[in-house]
Amino acid sequence: MSTPTHSATLPAATSSTAPQIQSPWRAPRLTMRFWPVFQRNLLVWRKLAIPSLLGNIAEPLMWLVAFGYGMGALVGPLTIDGNTVPYILFLASGSICMSAMNAASFEALYSAFSRMHVQKTWDGIMNAPVGLDDIVLAEMLWAAFKALFTVTAILGVMLALQISHSPKLLVAWPVLLGVGITFSSMALVFNALAKGYDFFTYYFTLFLTPTMFLGGVFFPLEQLPPFVRAVADWLPLANAVALVRPLFMDQWPEHILFHGGVLLAYAVVSFWVALALTRKRFGQ
Amino acid sequence: MLLPHPTPSPPLFSADHLTKRFGGNTVVDDLSFAIAPGECLGVIGPNGAGKTTTVRMCLGLTAPDGGSISALGLQMPRDALAIKAQIGVVTQLDTLDPDFNCEENLLVYGRYFGMKDREIKERIPALLEFASLTSKAKAKPGELSGGMKRRLSLARALVNDPKLLLLDEPTTGLDPQARHLMWERLQALLQQGKSILLTTHFMDEAERLCSRLLVLDHGKKIAEGKPRDLIAQHLEPDVVEVFGVGALAVRDSPLRALAARVEVSGETVFFYTDQASALLQALAAYPQLRTLHRPANLEDLFLKLTGRQIREDA
Numbered sequence A: 001m002s003t004p005t006h007s008a009t010l011p012a013a014t015s016s017t018a019p020q021i022q023s024p025w026r027a028p029r030l031t032m033r034f035w036p037v038f039q040r041n042l043l044v045w046r047k048l049a050i051p052s053l054l055g056n057i058a059e060p061l062m063w064l065v066a067f068g069y070g071m072g073a074l075v076g077p078l079t080i081d082g083n084t085v086p087y088i089l090f091l092a093s094g095s096i097c098m099s100a101m102n103a104a105s106f107e108a109l110y111s112a113f114s115r116m117h118v119q120k121t122w123d124g125i126m127n128a129p130v131g132l133d134d135i136v137l138a139e140m141l142w143a144a145f146k147a148l149f150t151v152t153a154i155l156g157v158m159l160a161l162q163i164s165h166s167p168k169l170l171v172a173w174p175v176l177l178g179v180g181i182t183f184s185s186m187a188l189v190f191n192a193l194a195k196g197y198d199f200f201t202y203y204f205t206l207f208l209t210p211t212m213f214l215g216g217v218f219f220p221l222e223q224l225p226p227f228v229r230a231v232a233d234w235l236p237l238a239n240a241v242a243l244v245r246p247l248f249m250d251q252w253p254e255h256i257l258f259h260g261g262v263l264l265a266y267a268v269v270s271f272w273v274a275l276a277l278t279r280k281r282f283g284q
Numbered sequence B: 001m002l003l004p005h006p007t008p009s010p011p012l013f014s015a016d017h018l019t020k021r022f023g024g025n026t027v028v029d030d031l032s033f034a035i036a037p038g039e040c041l042g043v044i045g046p047n048g049a050g051k052t053t054t055v056r057m058c059l060g061l062t063a064p065d066g067g068s069i070s071a072l073g074l075q076m077p078r079d080a081l082a083i084k085a086q087i088g089v090v091t092q093l094d095t096l097d098p099d100f101n102c103e104e105n106l107l108v109y110g111r112y113f114g115m116k117d118r119e120i121k122e123r124i125p126a127l128l129e130f131a132s133l134t135s136k137a138k139a140k141p142g143e144l145s146g147g148m149k150r151r152l153s154l155a156r157a158l159v160n161d162p163k164l165l166l167l168d169e170p171t172t173g174l175d176p177q178a179r180h181l182m183w184e185r186l187q188a189l190l191q192q193g194k195s196i197l198l199t200t201h202f203m204d205e206a207e208r209l210c211s212r213l214l215v216l217d218h219g220k221k222i223a224e225g226k227p228r229d230l231i232a233q234h235l236e237p238d239v240v241e242v243f244g245v246g247a248l249a250v251r252d253s254p255l256r257a258l259a260a261r262v263e264v265s266g267e268t269v270f271f272y273t274d275q276a277s278a279l280l281q282a283l284a285a286y287p288q289l290r291t292l293h294r295p296a297n298l299e300d301l302f303l304k305l306t307g308r309q310i311r312e313d314a
Helices: A034-075 A087-118 A121-126 A132-160 A169-193 A199-214 A226-232 A236-248 A256-281 B051-058 B080-084 B102-112 B117-130 B146-157 B176-191 B203-209 B227-234 B247-252 B254-258 B276-283 B298-306
Strands: A078-080 A083-085 B013-022 B025-035 B040-044 B066-071 B074-076 B087-090 B164-168 B195-200 B212-217 B220-225 B238-243 B261-265 B268-273 B290-295
Touching: A034 A087, A034 A121, A034 A132, A034 B102, A078 A087, A083 A087, A087 A121, A087 A132, A087 A169, A087 A199, A087 A236, A121 A132, A132 A169, A132 A256, A169 A199, A169 A236, A169 A256, A199 A226, A199 A236, A236 A256, B013 B051, B025 B051, B025 B066, B025 B220, B040 B051, B040 B203, B051 B066, B051 B164, B051 B195, B074 B080, B080 B087, B087 B146, B102 B117, B102 B146, B117 B146, B146 B164, B146 B176, B176 B195, B176 B203, B195 B203, B203 B298, B212 B227, B212 B298, B220 B227, B220 B298, B227 B298, B238 B247, B238 B276, B247 B254, B247 B261, B247 B268, B254 B268, B254 B276, B268 B276, B276 B290
Parallel strands: B040 B195, B040 B212, B087 B164, B164 B195
Antiparallel strands: A078 A083, B013 B025, B013 B066, B066 B074, B212 B220, B238 B268, B238 B290, B261 B268
16 A cells, blocks of 8 residues: 655645645546455455356357357358358357457446445545545456456356367457456446436447447458448457457457557546546546 | 644644635635544534535545645645545445445445454454444344444444544434434543544534534634533523414513513524523413523524524525
């Protein structure tokens, strides 16, 4: 913990009557004090982990079975960069990114909003020596962890169904944590702006749903008209899929720096904006 | 720092010329006060007087537009976290974790202070005992009564063994039994040498617990002092309340000369007087009226200073 234990020799004469309002856009002040807040969420989740796990993996598995086996039979194998792959492998590698996106978004919207606004958990924490910046950091990492947990469970099922057994899946795992971090940071921007749960419907229908269809999950982006593709290429989900899909096919992705850079840029900018808007919300 | 009067024991906490505006509305206006070690300072005032905003500024949660706060030799907002490490807080609305039982609430809260699990777990039995919640250790807040929840909030505020407690309306909404138990606990804390800043709406609470009072209205300090001194300073020693059929008629009768001040609220006439026995004798001529003779109290003071009208904006 980084709290300085100040000695009593501090100059008491620094008391000024000057305004002390700081810009909400000041640099983040992140410390290890985020950890007990993360631990708090972990403790709640441990009580509900099994039912929540079922909810988290049931939907992606339905997509996989219905589209992978159902549509896959109609579509037949795809040719990606000269490799022939079954449709279910193509879909699995994309839908796992979508699962990371959805899990992180749900947690950083509905659950974080409950803690921030409904239960006033954040207010309670801020009466202890934990700053708002560390609370937002904890929520961001927590939502990313939830995404990682969901993704791990789905990967387990995919391995069991023998959809992929590429050893490079071990590399896909931390990449998917990064995808969780990107989407939880983005969701926290909207959490900071929300007046109620209804607000999140806009984020899901106007952003996440189109993202799902334009992210290269269900069909290759090459199928899209050029101007739509130009937009899709800059969506975080498309960049996540571009990194994760080759790993499922036991290959290394191309343009790692570009795709990783896009995800990182979304994450850093979103986190900063989320922090500034949350500080505004709390008058800090 | 140039102190006007060098004092032997420096205040534990001091706020100087605090000002806070929200839009064009000045919520706290040039407010200064200090809390001495071992003291219970009460802050009373009508709804919207600026009590909660003052508490939030004391915690560094709301930045003042002017003025400064220092506590425990540290400076707000620069040392906000180091100050909060030594303070315990009970807010108006409970912020207990609904998913955790009483023990877990204390454990998780102690972690926010950087305390080790072992260290917190050692303290939990005594904290639950203090809050009379030992038998509810495994119960969640949803299963507790209002008074139990408030006591759990108090126990939570004590997890870090703070020197100073900030209590924002800790007994609002509690039944008399629960309030009395809360008062008893707070008195025990004062006996242990803790200092308390308490905001309240209940004048009997303020009179019972606080060694000194601050009366706020419209963000300004309008009176400060020991409860008994304030009453003696601002009020006549006795109050005779007159009610019943025709009570309002006595307001303008010659009886008025026996009172220093007469107020009417609803159907009751309040005579503030230092000639109570003469007044009561004279009132015996009106057998249809009922009277209540009592010493002037803080509530009278409060109503005199802040008026009887309801604050619609609160």
